[in-house]
Amino acid sequence: MRIPRNERLSSDSAESGPERKCILSGAKGTRDEFVRLAISPDGLVLPDALARAPGRGAWIGVSRAELEQAIAKGKLKGALARAYKGAALTIPDDLPERIEAALQRAFTDRLGLEMKSGKLLTGSDRIAEHARAGLVAWLAHARDAGEDGNRKLDQAWRVGQEAEGSGMTGLTLPLDRMALSVALGRDNVVHLALTDPAAAGRLAAPLQRLLRYLGQANETGQIEGMRTADDAAPRPVTTN
Numbered sequence: 001m002r003i004p005r006n007e008r009l010s011s012d013s014a015e016s017g018p019e020r021k022c023i024l025s026g027a028k029g030t031r032d033e034f035v036r037l038a039i040s041p042d043g044l045v046l047p048d049a050l051a052r053a054p055g056r057g058a059w060i061g062v063s064r065a066e067l068e069q070a071i072a073k074g075k076l077k078g079a080l081a082r083a084y085k086g087a088a089l090t091i092p093d094d095l096p097e098r099i100e101a102a103l104q105r106a107f108t109d110r111l112g113l114e115m116k117s118g119k120l121l122t123g124s125d126r127i128a129e130h131a132r133a134g135l136v137a138w139l140a141h142a143r144d145a146g147e148d149g150n151r152k153l154d155q156a157w158r159v160g161q162e163a164e165g166s167g168m169t170g171l172t173l174p175l176d177r178m179a180l181s182v183a184l185g186r187d188n189v190v191h192l193a194l195t196d197p198a199a200a201g202r203l204a205a206p207l208q209r210l211l212r213y214l215g216q217a218n219e220t221g222q223i224e225g226m227r228t229a230d231d232a233a234p235r236p237v238t239t240n
Helices: 064-072 075-083 095-116 124-132 147-160 177-184 197-213
Strands: 035-039 045-048 058-060 120-122 138-141 191-194
Touching: 045 095, 058 075, 064 075, 064 095, 095 120, 095 177, 095 197, 120 124, 124 147, 124 191, 138 147, 138 197, 147 191, 191 197
Parallel strands: none
Antiparallel strands: 035 045, 035 058, 120 191, 138 191
16 A cells, blocks of 8 residues: 655644744754754753743754854854843753753654554564555664664565665664663664654654754755655656
8 A cells, every 4th residue: 555655754834833043053944953942940051852841942953063063162152142132041061962862862752652652663573574564654773773684674665665676765763772772661672663654744853853963964954864655656757
């Protein structure tokens, strides 16, 4: 069964809300693309990975490497001072690490919710069975997964989606098997699959924020390797 193809894996524009502006680069994007910074009552700058903290927030759309440079050069301090009109703020020395940890937690928490709902599969044999039957909408591998195991599951996924020859592969996550196993409370989680396109959509925002922050997006802002079964069929080539 072919799942209708979507243009990109992301939340609907209505849910993403109005555009945000990065206080460092000036670039504009949706809340799914940027990371929100919030200010604690005592003026500490903290990551708001779910963008739910009360009060006014500041948004950044740069990678961790770019943020570290901005902090070292005093640019983040200046940008926050302008955003908060000179309020007394404290930028923790480990803010880049805190942001990455918060984004990883938001992503793995979403994975956990999908597992509880029965939409997330683990285990190579189980994933391969569902993939060949065309029942996998999204496939991913741990950062330290073996190439042979990845290749076999990727092939099974392409077969199930009638996408052989497309080059479609699962996404290599920025988390290793230990991190995934701890987060999901399972032993040796190496491969993951979602059986529901809607579940992949719910996972899109936290995954997009994490990968963009880690610099794993191409020049168009799309996430490298972020594909679902919706993208399996080759798109027709058109000429002007």
